[in-house]
Amino acid sequence: MSQHPTTYVPKSAFGKxxxxxxxxxxxxxxxFIAFPVPRNLNYFWTFGAILVFMLVSQIVTGVFLAMYYTPNASLAFQSVEHIMRDVNYGWLLRYLHANGASMFFVAVYIHIFRGLYYGSYKAPREILWILGVIIYGLMMATAFMGYVLPWGQMSFWGATVITNILAAIPVVGDTIQSLLWGGYSVGNPTLNRFFSIHYLLPFMIFGVVILHIWALHVPGQNNPTGVPIKSGKDAVPFTPYATIKDIFATVVFMIFFAWFVFYIPNYLGHADNYIPANPSVTPAHIVPEWYFLPFYAILRAIPDKLGGVIAMFASIAVLAFVPWLDTSRVRSTNYRPLYKQFFWILVADTLLLGWLGAKPPEGWYVIVSQIATAYYFIHFLIILPVLGFIERPLPLPNSILDSVMGVKGGAGLPTGANAEPQSKG
Ligand code: HEM
Incomplete structure (x- = not known):
């Protein structure tokens, strides 16, 4: 995966x-052993490893759940109850899988905002970033379809709301809707399709993750200063330094995960999903899982159905253009005093949208949603490009080693402060 020539020498004759x-x-x-890693990486750089762990955990628990789950509209709900009550450790498998989805999103949001803060999307890591955005899209599709499988009230009505809004897409909307439904409304064929795709997508994610890590190993990792590795003193070998740190962080994350699984396993779910799906009874409030709430708020902020769909997809698609929307020559927000403030306003805005996504779309909630949605796009489409021209960044350290040793900046801001060779090593 690395393009660095290997120093590996097999010891045995068979090895050779x-x-x-x-x-x-x-x-x-x-x-993963000799790979040079910047010596100043903080714990935010462990979330990639945590994500790999969560992906494997979701696939393993999912494969075992599928051995007992029945993707049929009249049996699905009962089969999940059967898993919870009769299957040995079935409750554990299911709670690991359901809460695992949430933990996966906790980790991915930290991972994405880490990237936004430290400018990890900037050249030469644009493809790495875009592969990340693709993974994120696939994760959302997987989670959405997974939530439909228990065939509870929220599963059914969530699927109904989302497949109905897809129909608003011009030209292809109706076809997409019919293909997903497999009939004239959400029903048994829909459940079959969602089960099949829900099983397939994680393996596609796995494939894209391999490309993601490959694309990371070509330029190497970014770091909190954003200054590239210039000499051997700026880096340490991946093993043992990064390996042991990743393992430690993953174990701490597992404790957090276990707290949900063993103490509050239903905290992140919705009580209505313990009621079997009933097409003739609409729940008072149809809300998606917490990790979709900001996008749900954007969808409902726009009074027009098609406009809402466009805004929702655009709010994700805009991320893919961030490497070009950000015009600053400096990567790390640590050296961008003005951008730092806007970064935290964006975090607050996203949290606000998440809160609004859980509220009914009425009264002042709608107005605040519209303002927060407008701000979200203003951040990416106006603030990010303009700041690069008007901001005066702080001086960058000469090297990663200098920043670790507390030597104050001296590199100033040469043209192309971010320029780094395509490969180091
Ligand atoms: C299944 C989901 C994902 C997995 C398993 C994964 C895995 C990894 C790993 C192992 C690393 C190296 C360690 C680290 O920097 O933490 C990494 C780095 C990176 N990831 Fe991901 N990733 C995922 C999703 C994403 C997403 C959704 C994005 C952005 C939209 C993204 C953007 C990046 C970037 C920019 C880096 C380079 C960071 C740097 O060196 O500063 N990743 N990823």
Missing amino acids: WFESRLPIAGLIHSS
């Missing part, structure tokens, strides 16, 4: 024989 035919040990060695 094998390596000359399939150099996988050398690949692992250069990517």
Whole structure:
């Protein structure tokens, strides 16, 4: 995965024989053992490893759940109850999987905002970032379809609301809706399709994650200063330094995860999903899972159905253009005093949208949603490009080592402060 020439030397005769035919040990060695890692990485750089762990955890628990789950509209709800009550440790499997989805999103949101804060999307990491946005989209599709599978009230009505708004898309909307429904409304064929796609997508995510890590290993990791590795003193080998830190952070994250699974397993879910799906009874409030709430608020902020759909998709798509919307020559927000304030306003705005997404779309909630939605787009489309021209960044340290040793900046801001070679090592 790395493009650095491997220093791996097989010890045994078999190792040499094998390596000359399939150099996988050398690949692992250069990517995860000798790989140079900036020595100043903080704990925000452990979330990639935590995400890999969560993806594997979701796939393993999901595969076992599928052994007992029945994707049929008249049996699905009961099959989930069967898993919870009769299957040995079925409750554990299910709570791990349901809460695991939430934990996956907790980790991905921290990972994305880390990237936004430290400018990790900037050249030469644009493709890495775009692959991340694709993963995020696939994660949302997977989570949405997974939530439909227990066939509770929220599953059914959530699927109904979202598939109905898709119909607003011009030209192809109706076709997409019919393909998802497999009939004239959400029903048994819909459940079958969602189960099939829900099982498929995580493996596609896995594939894109491999590309994501590959694209990371070409330029190497960014770091809190945003200044590239210039000499061997700026870096440490991936193993043991990054490996042990990633393992430690993953264990701490697992404790947080376990707290939800064992003490408040239904806290993040909706009580209505313990009521079997009933097409003739609409719940008082149809709300998606917490991780969709900001986008749900954007969808409902626009009075027009098509406008809402466009705004919702645009709010995700805009992320893919961030590498070009950000015109600053400085990567890390630590050296961008003005942008730092706008970064935190964006965080607050997203949290506000999340809160509004859970409120009924009436009265002043709608007005505040409209303001918060407008601000979200203003941040990316106006503030980010304009700040690069008007902001005076702080001087950058000469090197990563200088910043670790507390040597004050001296590099100033040469043209192309972010310019870094395509490969180091
Ligand atoms: C299943 C989901 C994902 C997995 C397993 C994953 C995995 C990783 C790993 C292992 C790293 C290196 C360690 C680290 O920097 O934390 C990384 C870095 C990175 N990821 Fe992801 N990622 C995921 C989703 C995303 C998403 C959704 C985005 C952005 C939209 C993203 C953007 C990035 C960026 C920009 C870096 C480079 C960070 C840097 O070096 O500063 N990733 N990812």
